[in-house]
Amino acid sequence: MIQIIANIRSRYRWALLAIAILSSASALLIQFMFFVQKDDAHIINVAGKQRMLSQKIAWHSNALVTEIGSNIKLHRDVLAKASAEFRSGHEFLVQQHSNGDYLYLDDQLVAYYFSSPINLAQTSLAYLAKVQLLLNAPSANTAEKRFTVAEVERLLKELDGAVTLFEQQAKFKTRVLSNLELAFWLLTLVLLFIELKFIFQPMELQITAAINKYQQQKLRAEQISTYKERFIARASHEFRTPLQGLVDSIEQLQLSESQQALQKQAKYCASRIVSMLDELYELQQFNTGQWQLKFIKRNLITTLESAITPFQFACDNKQLKFEVKLSPELDRYTEFDHLRLQQIITELLSNAIKFTSTGQVSISVSYQDGHIKIVVADSGVGFAQCYPYLNHHSIEQGNDFQGLQTGLARVQHIVSAMQGGVEFKDVIPHGAQIKIRLPLSKAALLTKQGNLPAQLHCLIVEDNLLNATILSRILTELNYTVEVAENGLIATQKIAESEFNVIFMDLNMPVMDGFQAIDIIRQELNSTVPIIVITANTAPSDLERTYELGSNVHVYKPFSVADIKKALMNVFNEG
Numbered sequence: 001m002i003q004i005i006a007n008i009r010s011r012y013r014w015a016l017l018a019i020a021i022l023s024s025a026s027a028l029l030i031q032f033m034f035f036v037q038k039d040d041a042h043i044i045n046v047a048g049k050q051r052m053l054s055q056k057i058a059w060h061s062n063a064l065v066t067e068i069g070s071n072i073k074l075h076r077d078v079l080a081k082a083s084a085e086f087r088s089g090h091e092f093l094v095q096q097h098s099n100g101d102y103l104y105l106d107d108q109l110v111a112y113y114f115s116s117p118i119n120l121a122q123t124s125l126a127y128l129a130k131v132q133l134l135l136n137a138p139s140a141n142t143a144e145k146r147f148t149v150a151e152v153e154r155l156l157k158e159l160d161g162a163v164t165l166f167e168q169q170a171k172f173k174t175r176v177l178s179n180l181e182l183a184f185w186l187l188t189l190v191l192l193f194i195e196l197k198f199i200f201q202p203m204e205l206q207i208t209a210a211i212n213k214y215q216q217q218k219l220r221a222e223q224i225s226t227y228k229e230r231f232i233a234r235a236s237h238e239f240r241t242p243l244q245g246l247v248d249s250i251e252q253l254q255l256s257e258s259q260q261a262l263q264k265q266a267k268y269c270a271s272r273i274v275s276m277l278d279e280l281y282e283l284q285q286f287n288t289g290q291w292q293l294k295f296i297k298r299n300l301i302t303t304l305e306s307a308i309t310p311f312q313f314a315c316d317n318k319q320l321k322f323e324v325k326l327s328p329e330l331d332r333y334t335e336f337d338h339l340r341l342q343q344i345i346t347e348l349l350s351n352a353i354k355f356t357s358t359g360q361v362s363i364s365v366s367y368q369d370g371h372i373k374i375v376v377a378d379s380g381v382g383f384a385q386c387y388p389y390l391n392h393h394s395i396e397q398g399n400d401f402q403g404l405q406t407g408l409a410r411v412q413h414i415v416s417a418m419q420g421g422v423e424f425k426d427v428i429p430h431g432a433q434i435k436i437r438l439p440l441s442k443a444a445l446l447t448k449q450g451n452l453p454a455q456l457h458c459l460i461v462e463d464n465l466l467n468a469t470i471l472s473r474i475l476t477e478l479n480y481t482v483e484v485a486e487n488g489l490i491a492t493q494k495i496a497e498s499e500f501n502v503i504f505m506d507l508n509m510p511v512m513d514g515f516q517a518i519d520i521i522r523q524e525l526n527s528t529v530p531i532i533v534i535t536a537n538t539a540p541s542d543l544e545r546t547y548e549l550g551s552n553v554h555v556y557k558p559f560s561v562a563d564i565k566k567a568l569m570n571v572f573n574e575g
Helices: 002-066 071-093 107-114 120-136 149-252 257-287 300-308 311-317 338-354 408-417 465-477 488-497 514-524 540-549 561-572
Strands: 296-299 321-326 332-336 360-368 371-378 421-426 432-439 445-448 457-461 481-485 502-505 531-535 553-556
Touching: 002 071, 002 120, 002 149, 071 120, 107 120, 107 149, 120 149, 149 257, 296 300, 296 561, 300 321, 300 332, 300 338, 300 561, 311 321, 311 338, 332 338, 338 360, 338 371, 338 408, 338 432, 408 421, 408 432, 457 465, 457 488, 465 481, 465 561, 481 488, 488 502, 488 514, 502 514, 514 531, 514 540, 531 540, 531 561, 553 561
Parallel strands: 321 360, 457 481, 457 502, 502 531, 531 553
Antiparallel strands: 296 332, 332 445, 360 371, 371 432, 421 432
């Protein structure tokens, strides 16, 4: 592509240069034509004036000879002036260059002025000499005889011939210049045709080929992106489904006190796997331009605790003191991007624990002046040693998620998207501190967390027996009644026959999937019963589709008791 652009630029420059040269030449030629025509008009005017002056000289000369009285002086003055003008005009017409060439006479005019039989220059000078003798005479009585009619007519005829020759000379020059102008015009047309044929048409073909190649590459990239998104969603689904059983099994294990450390380790590992799946999901959203903040109603304390709790094991494993301070004021349902908040907490704590070998790691979260204030501190090596390349002020957005190995680049991107601020600080003598402020208006702080409904009749739509069993157990422990449908078709039949307070809907099922089932529930059955999507499908387009069809909230697999409680609180506590 770069080479094509360079070729186009070079060809275009040459084409413009050629057009500029021809245009400039044409303009100069036109200006020269105007100059020549103006000069020729002056020459013809002088030649024509010579003819008029010759008549004037002849008349006043004869009058000077024949008349007596006061008019003699008048005739003499006029004659002197006319003869001077005639001489001046003659000298002007026969001017020569330093090399001897005549300025205004071509070969034909030179012959006319200086060769027999005409010899106009000699005739004109003789005419002037006769006038000069008349003027030099003491009186009219001593003057030469007057000019004869034949003399005057001969001179007039010869001067008239000179005017004709000057006019012919001017016309010839004009014709030559016009022909040159026409030639330049035709040359310009030819040049334009050549440019069209050999410059612009090849350029068009190159550009068209490049655009077609680009479009093909773009289409291929879009296809690859779609395939990648589907693969990631599929892989996430396949991971999350068995993780659900693993997480629940870990929760249900009744272990001795000595074995509970292993249980915590298993919980921590499972949570990290889920975090990595979420990170993969985030990366895919960013690459496809779908990354955006998503605000939902959820309890802030619950969000923070679910993100912070798994790191207790990591600190215990490294024998680090883990301090957690959460402001009671945050124990409210909040309109916020809770998922991104969890990601911020996860990244900050992961990095703090990773680079701290002894001492402690602490986190405090509070609400101050319309902002959520997060402070994570550690006694580790500090930023100067572990992140010498980290820009503490800003980062290029194009590399936000390319640098996920550091985690902090991701934090910066999320905080920036939330229009918050982040401050990185080395603590003397050892450690690091990160302060984050995220805007949260009082209007976003909703009512304090309420209680779960005392009684609910729940419908679980799930084809995976293990997941259905786990969810049934969680709801039963909450003293709710439960029915299970293996697919969407059975679910729609049950809903048409019975009343339910809430529906837990899986998406990927045989016979009838969750999308079609939600659509039938909302459109055909006209049911407004809350629908909680329980899915391992993380594809953004699929989740958006569920909300467009009428679902209320979603929970990713693997889910915990807390996740189910949060979903129910979100549905039944609108705040």
